Amino acid sequence: MSDTATQYEKPLPVPSDISAPYWEGLNAGELRLQRCGDCGRYVFYPRSVCPYCLGERLEWVSASGRGRLYSYTIVRRAMNPAFAADVPYVFAIVELEEGPRVTTNIIGCALEDVRVDMPVKAAYDSVTSEVALLKFEPE
């Protein structure tokens, strides 16, 4: 009768003024990171100051979207009921080519084929019309 089937009930990020460019990037299919204009290091998650040198000149740059799987687990029981239909799923940390690590999900890969250190590339999962989550699939 109604079209509530497309309702997304999992927790969504609430972007801040500081993180908005990151989420806008993902929504446009682009991974953006901050880079410190003082020490040159890439920064994730988005911040108002560089966590390595306290510098304030953080600039948004495009990242390659490539990385390697740092570690992963297969979640077989959902703690939040909104994820119940997804189990088992892969919850993971990916180390980006630029250095920072991100928490994510691995998609497009059979569970038994997931390996620590496997090369992965960004997959932009548009879960609503406004929000895309950064996930990864095998390179």
Add this chain to the structure above:
Amino acid sequence: MTGIGEMKPTRSPDGKSTLGIWTDVSREAVLDAGLSIGDIDGLLIGPPITEQAQMWPSILGEYLGVHPKYGNVVDLGGASAAGMVWRAAAAIDAGLARAVLCVTGEASDVETFYAPRARRATQQLPYREFEVPYGPMGVNSGYALIAARHMYEYGTTSQQLAKIAVDQRTNACANPDALFYGKPLTVDDVLASPLVVDPLHLLEIVRPCTGGAALVVVAPELVKESANAPVWLLGAGESSRGMMLSQMDSITTSPITEAAPKAFEMAGVSHEDIDLISVYDCYTITVLVTLEDAGFCAKGKGGPFVEEHDFTYRGDMPLNTHGGQLSFGQPGLAGGMSHVTEAVRQLQGRAGERQVSGCEIAFVNGNGGIMSEQVSLVLGVE
């Protein structure tokens, strides 16, 4: 430390409230220390995980009739209890208090622990924005990530991790107060239990329950008030890092590498002097990483080390002789306190069937978050 009080963990609250549990264990600890409530002039509290309030020291102080000259909440997660011990000693040393009551525990069960929390969307905390949307299973998935990476870097196996749970269960079977008393376990049992968050099986994961524990830290002149042998804080060290694993340089090495050496150095003892290891064990991997980072074995060698040693109360390296939280139960922050109370009990020679003979020096470690907050203690008899 002279007096302790501890409630036998139960699977559910059975009508008990957190404040009621705190009151019971506080009374027991104060009496065990040979003191009256008027002697207590310091109050340190570990906040409940499943209840929210402010000014906990005032709430409990009012209920117990304590007027603290020193009051605080110690918010280091599972490391809170160990963190209280040195804070109490420091306050006494500074002349601000003479007898500090340290209290933990809560009325909880596995259902309320895992129930969805009230939405707090206004709190724009980084982990809510960058982790929660991807579906972590509480901290379970975090420790699973540590275990998986440890296996990758060092070749650690599930059999080795399971052996930790098995030895601790043997200890719990000599502790009538343990939640899993009378239920022996084998490595095959652990490996046959369901995978919850790979590579961790159900029996490698702590069980939230109801319970509580308190202890009293006193100035030297009050030691004689108690019939118990005093246990002395010989050394302490603390080190913490951020909450999110993605932000840590390495997830397989913890800040215990800083906390433990500080505690050993202050105490002037070495690893060979330790008669009891009583360390936080929310998961099997927690114990393995702790043994490595506290220097009981080389980094990455925790797996073979576990195979080579007998961690039971009658073994060559007694560890978590009360059963650890994996087999004793995890009543909120009183789970972390159980490692302290067990060390006190063993050092005082009050551990009954599981008493370690000649127990004079113990190493205690408290662990909060996902191997984030770390407090190491070295405790000893005179």
